[in-house]
Amino acid sequence: xxxxxxxxxxxxxxxxxxxxxxxxxxxxxxxxxxxxxxxxxxxxxxxxxxxxxxxxxxxxxxxxxxxxxxxxxxxxxxxxxxxxxxxxxxxxxxxxxxxxxxxxxxxxxxxxxxxxxxxxxxxxxxxxxxxxxxxxxxxxxxxxxxxxxxxxxxxxxxxxxxxxxxxxxxxxxxxxxxxxxxxxxxxxxxxxxxxxxxxxxxxxxxxxxxxxxxxxxxxxxxxxxxxxxxxxxxxxxxxxxxxxxxxxxxxxxxxxxxxxxxxxxxxxxxxxxxxxxxxxxxxxxxxxxxxxxxxxxxxxxxxxxxxxxxxxxxxxxxxxxxxxxxx
Numbered sequence: 001x002x003x004x005x006x007x008x009x010x011x012x013x014x015x016x017x018x019x020x021x022x023x024x025x026x027x028x029x030x031x032x033x034x035x036x037x038x039x040x041x042x043x044x045x046x047x048x049x050x051x052x053x054x055x056x057x058x059x060x061x062x063x064x065x066x067x068x069x070x071x072x073x074x075x076x077x078x079x080x081x082x083x084x085x086x087x088x089x090x091x092x093x094x095x096x097x098x099x100x101x102x103x104x105x106x107x108x109x110x111x112x113x114x115x116x117x118x119x120x121x122x123x124x125x126x127x128x129x130x131x132x133x134x135x136x137x138x139x140x141x142x143x144x145x146x147x148x149x150x151x152x153x154x155x156x157x158x159x160x161x162x163x164x165x166x167x168x169x170x171x172x173x174x175x176x177x178x179x180x181x182x183x184x185x186x187x188x189x190x191x192x193x194x195x196x197x198x199x200x201x202x203x204x205x206x207x208x209x210x211x212x213x214x215x216x217x218x219x220x221x222x223x224x225x226x227x228x229x230x231x232x233x234x235x236x237x238x239x240x241x242x243x244x245x246x247x248x249x250x251x252x253x254x255x256x257x258x259x260x261x262x263x264x265x266x267x268x269x270x271x272x273x274x275x276x277x278x279x280x281x282x283x284x285x286x287x288x289x290x291x292x293x294x295x296x297x298x299x300x301x302x303x304x305x306x307x308x309x310x311x312x313x314x315x316x317x318x319x320x321x322x323x324x325x326x327x
Contacts, residue, residue: 008314012049015062016069023070023121031113034098034106038081041093044325046209047072047180049318054198055184057311058191065184067125068133072180074118075141079148079176081111086152087235115141125187133186140179147171151237158261159246160238166207169240173213174206181205181315197305201315204298209322211291214239215284216327218275224327230271236260240290245283252280295323 020039024032048069055065083089084097085107091097099107122134150168154160181202182195217232217239232239238246238260245256256277264270278284298319302312 008053008318009045009049012045012052012069015052016045016048016066016073019066020070020073023074023117026117026120027113030106031110034102034110035077035114037101038077038098038110041095043077043093045073046318046322047076047177050177050180050202050315051184053184053311053315053318054181055188057198057307057315058185058188058194059308060184060188060190062184064188067121067130068137068183068187069180071118071122071133071137072176072183074114074121075137075144076176078111078114078118079144081107081114083148086148087231089231127187129187129189133183136179136183136186140175143171143175145171147173147175154238155236157238158257160243162240162243162247165238165240165243169207169210170203173210174203177206177209178202194305194307197301197307200301200304201298201319204294204301205319205322208291208294208298208319211240211287211294212323212325214241215287215291216325218242218278219284220326230266230268230275233271233274234264234266241278241283241287243283244286245278245281248281250281252277256281291323295319 021036024035024039027035051065051069051072052062055062080092081098084092085099085104089097090100097107098110102110118137119134122130122137124130125133147168147170150164151172154165154168178199179202182199185195185198214232217237218230218241233242242256242260246253246260256274259270259274259277266274299316302315
């Protein structure tokens with residue numbers, strides 16, 4: 001099995017970044033400047049890598065997936081620019097966020113511009129397959145927004161069920177990863193069975209991704225994650241580890257529920273205590289185990305269709321990176 005994951009991700013960056021920044025040239029000067037500022041901070045390029053691998057998985061050249069890779073990366077970054085504003089996060093990847101530098105209104109418009117550009121990039125391909133890819137990307141974006149609405153709503157509630165939280169994550173994170181993992185195959189005109197297998201892989205990987213992201217949001221090292229320690233807890237986010245911890249009947253669950261009902265402000269010791277309560281109530285262990293289970297489901301989906309073995313190897317390696325990453 002090929003486990004040279006940095007090569008997979010760096011290959012995606014090399015293939016996609018020139019097209020991505022070239023596409024930004026279509027924006028108005030202000031939106032372009034803000035989008036370039038945000039994108040220059042870099043990223044893991046997981047979604048573009050999935051898009052390229054999905055084309056290879058169905059026997060097509062990776063080049064056919066580049067517009068899809070650009071489109072999903074634009075949608076992802078539209079969501080990040082807006083997410084930073086909604087969460088009040090002033091740093092991302094160790095740099096000031098767009099809204100923190102340029103204001104809330106400018107950040108909203110920058111995100112909107114990237115979202116519109118994503119559709120334009122796909123439609124400019126000019127094929128029926130590209131129209132289908134744009135339709136699927138629009139549906140994934142609607143799901144992403146639904147999930148984000150639910151995430152914000154959960155902050156105002158004392159209790160959120162685990163199933164509700166998983167449904168939120170399936171929209172907020174899973175939908176775009178599912179689209180990313182299939183869009184190259186769609187652009188290549190692949191059979192429906194292959195597209196379904198790749199989409200299911202991405203959806204399950206998305207839940208694993210969100211579970212790990214939630215773990216890092218509580219226990220991650222800020223020097224690595226680029227986000228303040230305990231930011232999710234300070235925001236009273238009902239992340240997956242928290243939602244599971246609240247289902248318990250022990251003293252840690254009760255104390256956590258009581259703390260979540262307070263409004264702060266929170267000291268570092270307050271958030272450290274809350275993190276300890278989540279762990280004592282089983283939230284940390286459950287989230288790690290569930291991420292591993294979801295990854296296994298993702299890998300099983302790849303075996304359900306006739307896909308290129310080398311591409312499957314890289315998709316499996318990419319999934320395992322997601323579950324073991326520290327940022």
